[in-house]
Amino acid sequence: MTARSFLVRGLLVGLLAGLASFLVAYTVGEPHVDTAISLEESAPAGAAGAAEADDGHTHSHADDGEAEEGVTEVSRGTQRTWGLLTGTLAVGVALGGIVGLLAAATVGRLGRLTPRQSTATVSAIGFTSFALVPFLKYPATPPAVGSGDTIGDRTAWYFGLVLLSVVVAVLATLVAVRLAETYGAFTGVVGGAGLYVAAMAVTVLLLPTVNEVGSFPADTLWYFRLSSLLTLATLWTVIGVGLTGVVGRLHERSVAVQARRELAASL
Numbered sequence: 001m002t003a004r005s006f007l008v009r010g011l012l013v014g015l016l017a018g019l020a021s022f023l024v025a026y027t028v029g030e031p032h033v034d035t036a037i038s039l040e041e042s043a044p045a046g047a048a049g050a051a052e053a054d055d056g057h058t059h060s061h062a063d064d065g066e067a068e069e070g071v072t073e074v075s076r077g078t079q080r081t082w083g084l085l086t087g088t089l090a091v092g093v094a095l096g097g098i099v100g101l102l103a104a105a106t107v108g109r110l111g112r113l114t115p116r117q118s119t120a121t122v123s124a125i126g127f128t129s130f131a132l133v134p135f136l137k138y139p140a141t142p143p144a145v146g147s148g149d150t151i152g153d154r155t156a157w158y159f160g161l162v163l164l165s166v167v168v169a170v171l172a173t174l175v176a177v178r179l180a181e182t183y184g185a186f187t188g189v190v191g192g193a194g195l196y197v198a199a200m201a202v203t204v205l206l207l208p209t210v211n212e213v214g215s216f217p218a219d220t221l222w223y224f225r226l227s228s229l230l231t232l233a234t235l236w237t238v239i240g241v242g243l244t245g246v247v248g249r250l251h252e253r254s255v256a257v258q259a260r261r262e263l264a265a266s267l
Contacts, residue, residue, distance in 0.1 A: 001115065001254050006104035007097055009246045010239075014096015017238035018089035024234045025088060029227035030080045035220050036142035037076070088235070096239050099126055103247060110173075111180050111188070116248035123240030129169035129196075131232045134161045137204050140228035145216050154210055164203055172196035 103119040110118045138158045176192025213221060 003104040006100040010096040010100020013242035014092040018092025021235040022088040032224040115251040120244040127236035129165040
């Protein structure tokens with residue numbers, strides 16, 4: 001079992017995860033995006049103009065809109081199909097490779113966990129720290145929601161929270177391993193999880209709150225965010241379950257090969 005074997009399997013599983021998340025996003029999420037775009041384009045002229053000024057652009061989402069000179073316009077049809085597929089595949093492959101390498105790095109370093117168990121743990125921690133917690137504080141927003149004047153700040157806050165969440169998760173995991181070695185697995189898990197929850201609760205409370213929904217329909221916003229979270233969950237679930245399965249089989253084969261070698265050497 002080498003880091004390369006983990007990486008290759010992570011990339012392949014990530015490709016499948018990207019495809020699965022595309023299917024979910026296209027089926028569940030894109031209808032709500034279309035609804036949000038329709039609401040944006042049907043707004044009164046004054047409100048639409050203000051929204052365009054806030055968003056920092058003046059183009060229409062319509063497929064037949066005229067593009068500005070020197071700017072290539074991507075049609076809505078392309079955005080919701082090939083564009084979405086390209087994005088989800090790229091993210092899936094990248095995340096799969098990263099999780100694969102992290103899983104390889106943690107083998108034998110998380111107490112008595114087997115490679116299959118440590119891979120599942122890495123995937124669960126990754127989803128929680130990288131996707132779930134930042135989403136709960138700064139959830140995804142559809143078109144026509146949010147001001148262009150604050151988009152830079154909102155982006156910085158979000159990625160800052162992602163970075164802090166991942167760092168705290170790593171530190172909490174190290175604390176959990178140390179506690180488990182001294183006081184047992186239960187104390188280690190509870191201590192590490194408690195440290196992460198407490199630290200992130202304080203962090204989330206200290207970070208600025210974004211409230212720029214305005215008069216956007218609450219039900220449309222809710223279903224859009226729910227579909228976004230479902231897409232993220234699909235991506236991470238396929239990566240976690242898929243990589244855990246293939247790593248487990250790889251470990252079983254490695255153990256079997258080692259056992260045969262030891263048996264042959266003892267004859």
